[in-house]
Amino acid sequence: MSIESEAAVAELDATLDRTQVSAELADELFGVVDLLEGSPALRRALTDPSTPTERRQGLAQGLLESRIDSAALGLVTEAVGKRLGHRALLDALERQAIRALLKVAQSEHRLDDVEDQLFRFGRLVDGDAALRAAITDRTASVERRVELVDALLSGRAAAETVRLAERAIGARDRNFARTLGGYVAEAATLRNRLIATVRVARPLELQQRDRLQNALARQVGREVALQEIVEPELLGGLRIELGDEVIEGTVAGRLDEVRRQFG
Template sequence: MTTQEEARQSELDGVLDGQQVVPQLAAELFAVVDVLDQQPALRRVLTDPGIEPAERGQLIDALFGQRVSAAAQQVLRQAVGLRWGGGARLADALERQAVRAAFATAQASGTLESVEDELFRFGRLVDGDAALRSAISDRSAPLSARTQLITDLLDGRADAVTVELAKRAVAARSRSFDLTLESYLSIAAAQRGRALAQVVVARPLTDEQHDRLATVLAGQLGRPVNLQVVVDPQVIGGARVTVGDELIEGSVSGRLESARRQFH
């Protein structure tokens, strides 16, 4: 993502953060994303730099003004007023805000941490079950059938926000299920002002090891860290830590050395 794109995302984040977030806001924004995905011509019009932002905003009012809340309308109007360089990027930006709205709902109810944990654990479950992974990823099967599978697996066993986001991740608009879920978790971590680090270790961490590694990484990154711990007996040398696209091996930094020794 370029600096300009990050600036636009940040601006749109601020608009959503200024709204009173209620459960239906995420659903409304996801519904608009679905409409944009289904109508390429509409995407082109809403991102056409030859059309004034005010005109694009009027079109949003005409299309969605009576169908979505005032909060959703504010986000939509701001979104179409920005330059995204293409309709697909507009849809991506709105999907991000829908995910953020869902997490904001969980945060308001005090369940954000458990939702993050449930999404991560479900992702690991899918990754470890070849048949389930294939069923979820099979684009020749109707999307409704694949999302129903998620409902059957999680409904009543996980938070409602977890269920809805897992179902959205099945659509995997431009990526795979696992990468979509990972992007959602990154959004959740950012929403709490944290970095997201995946830690692959040979054996489960004790609470002390978990806290020590989180402290070391927080010092390295300059902000608190959410750890996603994956146990892989084939890992050699302690821990393999990934933050975004950056791989941090346990032996690279002296500040990680004391934590690394805990894993032997």
């Protein structure tokens, strides 16, 4: 992403942060993304840098003002006024829809639950070959796969978890698990937290989790959320992934290093 695009996204973030969010706002923004996704000619018209900003914004308003609420229309109009390419515009609007849902969960004091549910559902899908195939099968309709997600999550997870998992079905990067991981990271960002993925051979005890969490927080200077993944094949120790940094402390990892040195 260019510096200009990053600045535009930051400005849209700030606008959403000043907006009264709701699930309806998120759905309207998702709807606009889907509309633009299905209309290349409209995307080009709204992002053509040779067209004056006011004309692009007027086109968006004329098309959408009778279809969506003023809050959603304001965000779309602002986004269209930025110098964003086709894909960047879609990504920017999708991001604000996701953030709107997460902020709804935050206002209802269930963002922790949503973050945990998204992470665990991603792990469930990733660890079950049959389920993963069913959810990611591009020969099946999106509607059918959404119904599968609903059957698995409805009544068992927060409404925001269900809606985001549904949305991940049609993710443009075509990777369901990675899309859910992005939602989890965004949830952590809303609370100024970093995500640390911890891979262990056996589940950590509560005191071990607390010590590790506190140690990592001291190291990075901000709150850290632990996402624990149990992998018995690691034999012992732990492997920590924190941003771009990887701390390898598993028995299996040390054995692999010995094999590389003496192999």
